[in-house]
Structure formats: C-alpha cells, structure tokens
Amino acid sequence: MVRIHDALDTATFDSSSTSGASQQDEPLGQAAFDLHMHDMPLEQEQQGGAGPSDAFASADAEDRFDSVNQKPEMKLVVISNRIAPFDPNQPQTGGLAAGLEPVVERSGAVWMGSSENRGDGSEQPLRLVKTGAGDVARLDLPEADYSGYYTGFSYSTLWPALHSLPDQMSGSTADYDSSGSDYDSYRKINEFIARAAFDLRDRDAFWxxxxHLLPLGADLHSPGIERPTGFFLHTPWPEPDMIKRVPNYRELMKSMLEYDLLGFQTNRDLNNFLACLRTYFGLDSKMVS
Incomplete structure (x- = not known):
C-alpha cells in the first residue's frame, strides 16, 4: 500500500501537458488519514515480484490503519462496479466477488455497486438489502451514460492501457476530443455513485x-463525505509512456490522489505509478520501513 504524501497539497501540474486536463496549476488534495511521508527522491524498487506491494507503508501508518480495521463493528462501505450475487445457487465469477462476499456477510459492511438494471439518472434514497450481518446496495446506473462508461471508456480505453496493450485501445490521444462522450459518461457515472454514497456518509471508511472507479475518491469528497477512503487496483499499472495514451490521464491520476490509501497488486505496478507521478506531476515519495 502507498500512503498519499501530504506534500500533495503544494504540488502542481506541469502546464506543458497535452492531455485534456486543466492546464492551470492546481493544488493536490491532502490525505484525510493525516499520515505523512516526507520528501525523498523516488527510488525504483525491484521490478518483478508478485504479491501485494507493501513497500511504501510505514509501521506507524499500518498501525493506525489497522486500528480502524479492528474497531468493534466497524461500519465499512465497499464500492465496486459489480456486486457478488449473494446467491448460493449461483457460482462466483471472479476473485473480487469470492473474496468480498464473506467479508460483507460477516462484518456488517455495506457493498455498493451496479444492479442489472439501468435507470433514468434520477436520484433515489439508497435501498439496503440485508445479507448476513451486512447489506447490499444495488444502483440502477443511468442508461444514457452506461455504455460510454462501461463498454467505452472502461473497457475500450482504460483496460487495454493498464495492461499495456495499445493496439486494443479505441481511438488515440491524437484524435480524441478531451470532452469526448465516453470520458464524460465515465465521469458522470462516478459522480452518480458518489451522490448515492452520500447516504452512507456517517460510516467509518470507504473502500x-x-x-471503473479511478476518480471516485475525488467525487466522494464533492458532496461532503469526509471519511477515510481507500482504493485497490485489480489490474496492472503501466509505465509513463503508456498511461499518457489515455485521454485525460493527468486528470484521472490527480483524482486518484484524493484517496487516502492506494493499493497495487505488485511492486512493479506501484513503482510504475510512482514513476508516473514523478514524470507528469514532479512528485517525489519516500521509502519508509
């Protein structure tokens, strides 16, 4: 895991970027967990290695985050694109569902995600369905934006870019309008989910x-959710030359820095992300032990 640097408050964008993000210098958000990493040049870790990447979590950070996890009856909100069926007659499809279903059922967490239905975009009170000790909240995502969000930007742009498969990307930064409909739909769906999550604003933390939800950390803050937020990426993270092929990549990375905790699958993914921060934002990080 990597704890977000408190120096992000004073870091700014390089105005020479050609991406669709704002060209004005803007401060980046401070981590709400109030755990700080001090300035130190970015060091490249060993580049292989499978398994969770813990290289940038200090003992103090881990202790304080664990203290949240160990609270009696912790009120956690889990948010993902899809939700496990919670049906013993249906097989699990994917590690996320298999891993999180028992967590929700036993811990009392709320799991939010897309339903199989589409809506008109109108906002409704969040409906919780009991499952074990936890609850499930299935959202009817707006029909008008779902295709652009799901098939368009998520699967035709982000997925191949994150897996370093440029030939499978639809369009390119050269011919992509930064206000393109797929990207707009991607952002609108994330904003819709954030507004729905506002009903859960008094719970302890958001995971x-x-x-699909790279910018959700920033969007959760917009309606006034002030709880700690964490994010885990279940794909690789590419090198700087690859991520810049994604339209609005700087805006997306900036929004990711609004999370208080970021998790990657391997040391390679973590180091690629930190290399992107250094390359495109001039941000350094500190190795802590």
Whole structure:
C-alpha cells in the first residue's frame, strides 16, 4: 500500500501537458488519514515480484490503519462496479466477488455497486438489502451514460492501457476530443455513485475497487463525505509512456490522489505509478520501513 504524501497539497501540474486536463496549476488534495511521508527522491524498487506491494507503508501508518480495521463493528462501505450475487445457487465469477462476499456477510459492511438494471439518472434514497450481518446496495446506473462508461471508456480505453496493450485501445490521444462522450459518461457515472454514497456518509471508511472507479475518491469528497477512503487496483499499472495514451490521464491520476490509501497488486505496478507521478506531476515519495 502507498500512503498519499501530504506534500500533495503544494504540488502542481506541469502546464506543458497535452492531455485534456486543466492546464492551470492546481493544488493536490491532502490525505484525510493525516499520515505523512516526507520528501525523498523516488527510488525504483525491484521490478518483478508478485504479491501485494507493501513497500511504501510505514509501521506507524499500518498501525493506525489497522486500528480502524479492528474497531468493534466497524461500519465499512465497499464500492465496486459489480456486486457478488449473494446467491448460493449461483457460482462466483471472479476473485473480487469470492473474496468480498464473506467479508460483507460477516462484518456488517455495506457493498455498493451496479444492479442489472439501468435507470433514468434520477436520484433515489439508497435501498439496503440485508445479507448476513451486512447489506447490499444495488444502483440502477443511468442508461444514457452506461455504455460510454462501461463498454467505452472502461473497457475500450482504460483496460487495454493498464495492461499495456495499445493496439486494443479505441481511438488515440491524437484524435480524441478531451470532452469526448465516453470520458464524460465515465465521469458522470462516478459522480452518480458518489451522490448515492452520500447516504452512507456517517460510516467509518470507504473502500473502492478497480479501474471503473479511478476518480471516485475525488467525487466522494464533492458532496461532503469526509471519511477515510481507500482504493485497490485489480489490474496492472503501466509505465509513463503508456498511461499518457489515455485521454485525460493527468486528470484521472490527480483524482486518484484524493484517496487516502492506494493499493497495487505488485511492486512493479506501484513503482510504475510512482514513476508516473514523478514524470507528469514532479512528485517525489519516500521509502519508509
């Protein structure tokens, strides 16, 4: 895991970027967990290695985050694109569902995600369905934006870019309008989910999953949610030359820095992300032990 640097408050964008993000210098958000990493040049870790990447979590950070996890009856909100069926007659499809279903059922967490239905975009009170000790909240995502969000930007742009498969990406930064409809739909769906999550604003922490929801950390703050937020990416993270092929990549990375905790699958993914921060934002990080 990597704890977000408190120096992000004073870091700014390089105005020479050609991406669709704002060209004005803007401060980046401070981590709400109030755990700080001090300035130190970015060091490249060993580049292979499978398994969770813990290289940038200090003992103090881990202790304080664990203290949240160990609270009696912790009120956690899990958010992902899809939700496990919670049906013993249906097989699990994917590690996320298999891993999180028992967590929700036993811990009292709320799991939010897309339903199989589409809506008109109108906002409704969040409906919780009991499952074990926890609850499930299935959202009817807006029909008008779902295709652009799901098939368009998530699967035709982000997925191949994150897996370093440029030939499978639809369009390119050269011919992509930064206000393109797929990207707009991607952002609108994330904003819709954030507004729905506002009903859960008094719970203890928010744990967001995967590339469908890269900007959700920033969007959760917009309606006034002030709880700690964490994010885990279930795909690789590419090198700087690859991520810049994604339209609005700087805006997306900036929004990711609004999370208080970021998790990657391997040391390679973590180091690629930190290399992107250094390359495109001039941000350094500190190795802590």
């Amino acid at each position: 967001v999953h995967d590339y």
